[in-house]
Amino acid sequence: MxxxxxxxxxxxxxxxxxxxxxxxxxxxxxxxxxxxxxxxxxxxxxxxxxxxxxxRINLKKLAPHVTVFVAAELADHTAASFRAFEASMADYDEVVSCWALGGGYDYLLQIVTRDINAYQRLIDEMLEARIGLARYFTYVVTKPVKTGGAPPLDLLVRKEDSPS
CATH class of the missing domain: 1.10.10.10 (Winged helix-like DNA-binding domain superfamily/Winged helix DNA-binding domain)
Structure with a gap:
């Protein structure tokens, strides 16, 4: 196109x-x-x-839940390890988003579970599955401030101003 x-x-x-x-x-x-x-x-x-x-589902009206962001580091930084970790994300329905990152952490995961205990069971399952997860840092969402916004399309596709 x-x-x-x-x-x-x-x-x-x-x-x-x-x-x-x-x-x-x-x-x-x-x-x-x-x-x-x-x-x-x-x-x-x-x-x-x-x-x-x-x-767009209002989870508050549907069921109790907790949203957790997890900054994840892999044990091994080979291409095969990254592919294996990324493929394993399809096995976890609670992982609603997963982004590969440049910089300090390897991945950022957005996880939605019923409660913190369910979240910890999920992490334990991931660790036992040996998907390459070495360290993880948990950030529990206390309240949504801005979610589901549309991307700033006008800003993304704007043509550069021509030189004077």
Whole structure:
């Protein structure tokens, strides 16, 4: 896909905040007629810019839970060790996000479990599974401040100002 234009960015901004919006409402919000808007949306989907549409769940209303961030260090820093650790993340449903990091720690994991005891059982299971985890640092979320925000699309795709 070629570089998204201003209309594509507007479509993406609306969809990232309101994934269930109707096609007609989306077209109205971005100032296009329905057919061109739908064609642009399909083009964004086919190119992989739009990966999926998801529901944001309010876990507080659903069940007791705790969110924990874990800074993880691996015992071994070989490519095979990184691949094995990354592949093992698929085995743990409680790991909702995992990012490889540059710098001090190797990975940052976001874990959601029922309580701290369930979190500790998960960590013990990971250690026993010998997935390469050498050290881990636990950070318990006490309250969400800002979550699930849409990425700053305008800032990410803005063309550099031309020189004067």
């Amino acid at each position: 070629s570089h998204p234009d201003k209309r594509d960015i507007e479509i993406l901004k609306v969809l990232s905040g309101e994934g269930r919006i109707t096609k007609a409402a989306l077209a109205e919000r971005v100032g296009l007629s329905p057919t061109p808007c739908w064609n642009r949306q399909r083009k964004l989907e086919k190119s992989g810019v739009i990966e999926s549409y998801n529901a």
